[in-house]
């Protein structure tokens with residue numbers, strides 16, 4: 084039987100079979116993938132082959148077993164710890180990532196946004212930037228919001244704004260219909276609130292409880308996939324999947340070489356073609372078109388600073 088992994092608990096997996104039923108499965112066999120060392124061989128979003136085994140006398144093998152994982156279209160990983168060579172697959176086979184951000188309450192830094200977007204570029208996954216809690220913004224913050232949206236739109240990203248607390252699902256469903264979307268963003272920005280608003284019921288806890296949980300040092304968290312099947316008069320196509328990764332702030336940076344970093348900042352990459360040197364790092368070289376563009380305000384200072392901060396990470400990694 085073929086199925087889709089919709090939840091992982093660490094020791095077992097919930098698989099939605101093609102006939103619509105969900106079963107709890109364990110793993111049989113060795114699913115190590117070449118090239119990466121992962122702590123979880125099977126991830127949410129994986130398509131798998133499931134076998135059921137009848138109870139035998141004195142056998143603990145009764146139940147459902149995952150015997151095969153189909154090749155992944157893509158996957159998003161997180162290094163278990165900074166120094167670890169092992170990675171945790173957060174989700175597989177995703178179409179897009181929705182990053183929930185807030186201008187305030189809490190402040191989402193542009194560095195966080197830019198690192199996240201760079202990672203999406205590296206994975207070649209479409210990123211949607213959704214600004215939440217617009218109901219809480221002061222006039223100055225409203226202006227900031229408009230500036231940020233126009234900055235990211237000018238680079239080529241799609242941006243949206245909402246108030247998850249008073250959200251009409253039809254405002255956001257068209258973005259999610261027919262797709263598998265990974266939900267991400269800092270703790271407290273409103274991811275759970277958005278999920279609950281989309282489903283019209285509490286499917287995940289909001290606020291304090293999860294916040295306290297997030298602060299736990301090494302809390303293990305597991306992804307879960309929710310099927311969007313909210314049929315409402317005002318929305319035509321609402322099928323799709325949302326993946327929630329509770330307690331995971333971002334998915335960290337992928338391994339990038341110094342040369343690669345600028346490839347993941349679209350506007351920097353475009354302008355870098357005019358740099359005098361082909362191997363320009365855009366830090367202090369003469370004839371650097373990027374630095375010139377920053378000085379003339381054609382590249383935002385915040386973006387350039389984020390670029391430098393990612394470059395800095397590469398140096399750090401080298402000396403580990």
Ligand SMILES: Nc1nc2c(ncn2[C@@H]2O[C@H](COP(=O)(O)OP(=O)(O)O)[C@@H](O)[C@H]2O)c(=O)[nH]1
Nearest residue numbers: 216246247248270271272273274275276289290
């Ligand atoms: N005023 C306002 N509060 C919000 C909004 N979205 C979420 N919140 C509140 O922000 C807090 C954190 O939200 P939560 O969904 O738990 O954030 P998560 O950590 O990203 O899942 C909760 O108290 C929510 O009620 C919004 O659009 N406006």
Ligand SMILES: [Mg+2]
Nearest residue numbers: 274275288293
């Ligand atoms: Mg939450």
Ligand SMILES: [Zn+2]
Nearest residue numbers: 358363365371
């Ligand atoms: Zn340059």
